[in-house]
Amino acid sequence: MPETQDALWYKNAVFYQVHVRAFYDSNGDGVGDFQGLAQKLDYLRDLGINAIWLMPFFPSPLRDDGYDIADYRSVHPLYGTLQDFKNFLAAAHERQLRVVMEMVLNHTSDQHAWFQESRSSRDNPRRNWYVWSETDTPYRSARIIFIDTEMSNWAWDPISKEHYWHRFFSHQPDLNYDNPAVREEMWDVMKFWLDMGVDGFRLDAVPYLIEREGTSCENLPETHIVIKELRAKLDREYPGRMLLAEANQWPADLRPYFGTGDEFHMAFHFPLMPRMFMGLKLEDRKPITEILTQTPEIPASCQWGLFLRNHDELTLEMVTDMERDYMYDSYARDKTMRLNLGIRRRLAPLLEHDRRRIELMNGMLMSLPGTPIIYYGDEIGMGDNVNLGDRNGVRTPMQWNGGWNGGFSNADPESLYSPLIQNPVYGYQAVNVLSQKRSEHSLLSWMQHMISLRRSTPLFGSGSIEFLYPKNHRVLAYVRQQGDQAILVVNNLSSSAQAVELDLRRYKGKILIEMFGGNLFPRIGDLPYLLTMGPYQFYWFKLRRI
Amino acid sequence: MADESILSDDFIRQLIDVGEVDILVGVPTHNDAKTVEPAIRAIQEGIVKTFPRERAVILNADGGSNDGTPDVIMGASIDEQHRSFNGYTLRTLHAISTRYGNNPSSAAALRTILAAAELLRAKACTVICPESANIEAEGVANLLRPIYCDHFDFVAPIYRRHKFEGVLLTNLLYPMTRALFGQRVREPYASEFAFSGRLGSQFLNRHQWSEEFKDYDPELELTVTALSDGCRVCQTFLGTRSPTKRQARDLVDAMRQTVGVLFSALDGTFPMWSAKTASQPVPTKGPEFELSVDPLRINRKQLKEMFSAGVIELESVLKSILSSGTLSELQQLAKADEDQFRFHAELWVKSVYEFAASYHKAVMSRDHIVQALVPLYRGRMFTFLVENRTASAAEVGNNIESLCLEFERLKPYLLELWNGRK
Numbered sequence: 016m017p018e019t020q021d022a023l024w025y026k027n028a029v030f031y032q033v034h035v036r037a038f039y040d041s042n043g044d045g046v047g048d049f050q051g052l053a054q055k056l057d058y059l060r061d062l063g064i065n066a067i068w069l070m071p072f073f074p075s076p077l078r079d080d081g082y083d084i085a086d087y088r089s090v091h092p093l094y095g096t097l098q099d100f101k102n103f104l105a106a107a108h109e110r111q112l113r114v115v116m117e118m119v120l121n122h123t124s125d126q127h128a129w130f131q132e133s134r135s136s137r138d139n140p141r142r143n144w145y146v147w148s149e150t151d152t153p154y155r156s157a158r159i160i161f162i163d164t165e166m167s168n169w170a171w172d173p174i175s176k177e178h179y180w181h182r183f184f185s186h187q188p189d190l191n192y193d194n195p196a197v198r199e200e201m202w203d204v205m206k207f208w209l210d211m212g213v214d215g216f217r218l219d220a221v222p223y224l225i226e227r228e229g230t231s232c233e234n235l236p237e238t239h240i241v242i243k244e245l246r247a248k249l250d251r252e253y254p255g256r257m258l259l260a261e262a263n264q265w266p267a268d269l270r271p272y273f274g275t276g277d278e279f280h281m282a283f284h285f286p287l288m289p290r291m292f293m294g295l296k297l298e299d300r301k302p303i304t305e306i307l308t309q310t311p312e313i314p315a316s317c318q319w320g321l322f323l324r325n326h327d328e329l330t331l332e333m334v335t336d337m338e339r340d341y342m343y344d345s346y347a348r349d350k351t352m353r354l355n356l357g358i359r360r361r362l363a364p365l366l367e368h369d370r371r372r373i374e375l376m377n378g379m380l381m382s383l384p385g386t387p388i389i390y391y392g393d394e395i396g397m398g399d400n401v402n403l404g405d406r407n408g409v410r411t412p413m414q415w416n417g418g419w420n421g422g423f424s425n426a427d428p429e430s431l432y433s434p435l436i437q438n439p440v441y442g443y444q445a446v447n448v449l450s451q452k453r454s455e456h457s458l459l460s461w462m463q464h465m466i467s468l469r470r471s472t473p474l475f476g477s478g479s480i481e482f483l484y485p486k487n488h489r490v491l492a493y494v495r496q497q498g499d500q501a502i503l504v505v506n507n508l509s510s511s512a513q514a515v516e517l518d519l520r521r522y523k524g525k526i527l528i529e530m531f532g533g534n535l536f537p538r539i540g541d542l543p544y545l546l547t548m549g550p551y552q553f554y555w556f557k558l559r560r561i
Numbered sequence: 562m563a564d565e566s567i568l569s570d571d572f573i574r575q576l577i578d579v580g581e582v583d584i585l586v587g588v589p590t591h592n593d594a595k596t597v598e599p600a601i602r603a604i605q606e607g608i609v610k611t612f613p614r615e616r617a618v619i620l621n622a623d624g625g626s627n628d629g630t631p632d633v634i635m636g637a638s639i640d641e642q643h644r645s646f647n648g649y650t651l652r653t654l655h656a657i658s659t660r661y662g663n664n665p666s667s668a669a670a671l672r673t674i675l676a677a678a679e680l681l682r683a684k685a686c687t688v689i690c691p692e693s694a695n696i697e698a699e700g701v702a703n704l705l706r707p708i709y710c711d712h713f714d715f716v717a718p719i720y721r722r723h724k725f726e727g728v729l730l731t732n733l734l735y736p737m738t739r740a741l742f743g744q745r746v747r748e749p750y751a752s753e754f755a756f757s758g759r760l761g762s763q764f765l766n767r768h769q770w771s772e773e774f775k776d777y778d779p780e781l782e783l784t785v786t787a788l789s790d791g792c793r794v795c796q797t798f799l800g801t802r803s804p805t806k807r808q809a810r811d812l813v814d815a816m817r818q819t820v821g822v823l824f825s826a827l828d829g830t831f832p833m834w835s836a837k838t839a840s841q842p843v844p845t846k847g848p849e850f851e852l853s854v855d856p857l858r859i860n861r862k863q864l865k866e867m868f869s870a871g872v873i874e875l876e877s878v879l880k881s882i883l884s885s886g887t888l889s890e891l892q893q894l895a896k897a898d899e900d901q902f903r904f905h906a907e908l909w910v911k912s913v914y915e916f917a918a919s920y921h922k923a924v925m926s927r928d929h930i931v932q933a934l935v936p937l938y939r940g941r942m943f944t945f946l947v948e949n950r951t952a953s954a955a956e957v958g959n960n961i962e963s964l965c966l967e968f969e970r971l972k973p974y975l976l977e978l979w980n981g982r983k
Contacts, residue, residue, distance in 0.1 A: 297614075298580075299652040341614055341651055486578035488653040514577055 319385035328357030398441020589670030607701030624665030798847025871936020
């Protein structure tokens with residue numbers, strides 16, 4: 016366990032999302048593993064992050080990249096053993112790195128023993144662990160999420176000759192959370208890992224735990240009861256551990272997942288992410304300020320999880336049709352880049368390999384209210400491969416150096432779980448950790464500096480935000496404040512130089528200290544504070560009264 | 562820029578805040594607070610519905626209103642702090658305002674709009690009349706769409722008019738611009754139109770903006786510039802035209818602002834218009850024209866009397882302008898009884914062309930030439946009213962078309978006059 020016993024550690028953390036399979040292969044079988052991940056912990060410590068979010072590593076048929084779990088109490092043999100995981104966890108904790116693991120509560124793989132028992136006969140004791148129906152008519156109001164692959168939320172089981180409910184792929188039957196035995200079992204599963212020392216869970220697909228006729232089967236009050244139960248047990252038995260919600264919902268619908276501080280500690284702010292990309296493309300702060308002003312207050316102990324990219328498509332579920340069309344036209348003109356209601360691309364290609372835009376987006380990620388989460392490889396500007404199916408194009412091996420397999424594995428290239436990115440712009444020869452470590456001006460070095468600055472400024476994690484509305488709408492400006500400390504953040508979303516006048520009269524008399532270089536800027540007076548900014552430039556200023 | 566800056570520092574600051582735009586909607590105003598709101602709503606809706614992604618600004622060029630007109634327009638901004646509007650744009654929709662002077666001036670207002678459009682690198686611009694109670698969102702969109710989407714340079718409006726509304730337009734401005742420039746633009750002098758950034762810049766830098774010309778409406782010249790510079794021109798139907806302050810002007814002033822500007826524009830565009838031998842229709846969205854035929858009381862008798870008196874009183878002036886044959890015919894006409902009075906198309910066209918040539922040659926003060934045309938126009942108007950008193954809309958349309966063809970047929974006559982062969 017990391018030394019700091021701060022129960023709110025997640026509020027000032029910088030997370031790093033990683034898939035064991037994709038990070039480092041220690042045994043030369045072409046697949047990343049826990050021993051490999053453990054070997055790379057120094058890299059993560061040096062990067063400056065202090066929490067790792069592991070994607071699913073359980074035994075699984077891997078038809079949904081591990082989100083189809085076949086055994087909740089073990090490690091997929093490709094990634095190592097349970098002991099390997101324990102060793103990794105200990106090594107991470109030695110380096111003051113927290114470990115948050117994925118936990119898929121909503122559904123299992125159809126290969127899970129529970130489902131095999133449940134489907135074996137209608138009177139099996141585990142029959143009621145899943146949601147069965149003689150017809151496929153119940154819950155018609157529930158939307159289909161994977162619209163590109165699924166026609167219905169019901170699938171026919173030829174063995175027990177009934178339909179089973181699934182909100183995601185048909186090979187992922189939903190567990191029945193109306194059954195107390197299921198709830199008890201899943202808590203036991205979580206305890207299994209908590210006892211080992213994991214620092215928290217990212218709970219997948221939370222809104223869909225409960226079904227009720229005549230509803231959307233999302234965000235139901237009964238779902239919150241389940242979560243409150245889990246949270247109460249966690250606080251009682253494992254204080255200091257945290258729960259992070261994956262609930263792709265509008266801010267007002269997300270708010271209940273924090274409860275009164277008695278449900279999730281953290282939840283992803285899904286609607287913000289596409290609007291950051293939208294604001295950048297539009298060169299207008301409007302989408303960002305609108306969604307953040309619509310975001311309700313959350314309990315002081317809670318936190319938003321902010322991200323630019325992750326293992327999924329850039330989801331466009333929480334935007335309007337018009338906004339979605341704009342995003343597609345702007346970021347995914349090639350239809351192969353689109354998947355479900357989203358865009359399956361990584362950060363650097365989305366931003367056209369433009370270092371200034373990558374820095375600006377990371378600058379906003381680190382300075383807006385919430386805990387930043389960095390997706391593996393984005394710190395070096397890795398590319399994607401839209402020719403790989405599903406979301407696999409953003410899950411390619413980490414690029415460590417320009418040598419054999421990009422330093423990811425000693426295996427034959429043909430036996431890698433996924434081909435490496437090899438194109439001249441984003442290929443491992445051009446984009447890799449080793450070469451970027453050698454340059455003080457690489458994206459990796461910049462990210463290290465940025466993360467260090469973010470972590471040394473707790474105000475970013477827990478301070479309030481007040482938007483300034485300069486008349487120049489291409490400039491997004493806000494003041495983060497906590498107690499008598501204040502930081503002014505000014506972002507130029509435009510591709511051209513901008514002049515902006517800021518109304519800082521309430522801070523009159525304070526001087527501005529630019530946080531990256533420590534340089535002084537003129538004292539704030541009565542007049543509007545004039546700043547000129549280069550394309551995509553941003554400033555972080557400490558407002559100091561000296 | 563054609564001149565030293567006409568834009569105030571405050572306005573420059575507003576332009577800096579707006580930055581580059583795709584769409585600019587100019588609204589020239591002077592004490593229009595009571596009427597401007599419907600037009601502003603139409604503009605907002607037009608942008609929201611048709612250009613929700615584009616960078617857009619509503620620009621008010623105000624001529625010294627003291628009724629709070631600019632405040633009404635500034636309230637039209639749709640940004641992150643103004644979300645009450647029913648509909649939304651992806652971007653901030655700006656509304657900015659500047660006072661170009663303390664007296665209304667069509668030229669100063671358009672100059673301000675053009676200068677702002679150039680500085681903001683606007684791709685498509687439109688000017689909307691603040692008195693346009695009838696303009697709809699679709700109309701605003703239809704003005705802008707051909708410029709922004711289809712790469713036209715100029716969009717002229719078409720209005721539904723009463724058959725006796727705009728007689729100067731139907732009997733002189735339209736037929737003459739059509740005959741000379743070869744394109745059938747029915748409303749060459751309009752208070753609502755759209756233009757490309759390219760045409761706007763061209764006009765801004767070419768037009769005479771000096772003090773001497775500040776009282777002249779530049780709109781017709783903008784149309785002529787579009788027609789004579791090979792710009793892609795089209796028309797769009799905007800529905801019934803609302804009454805405007807411009808309509809209330811006296812006839813002499815109206816002639817100066819229209820016929821005078823047209824005659825003046827012929828000088829610099831001679832190489833182009835002299836080479837045109839026929840006219841072509843321009844692409845039009847909606848009906849090419851719509852006339853209503855509701856009964857309307859007009860004092861025709863006074864028109865005839867003013868014609869006759871004018872021909873007699875201005876004889877010496879007309880002698881310098883007109884050929885002896887034309888003058889003689891007019892003098893005969895002046896003596897005719899009301900029942901026999903008919904200012905036929907050929908005589909009217911010849912008269913106009915002779916006035917244009919005399920204006921070109923500046924046989925006397927150009928302003929006097931334009932003023933001398935006024936009584937003749939009254940005579941022609943009398944005939945037009947009589948001939949079309951009971952005519953249906955279609956018949957009136959046919960009569961206007963015949964007049965246009967007469968202008969085209971007699972164009973060689975103008976060329977001969979122009980070149981001094983007559």
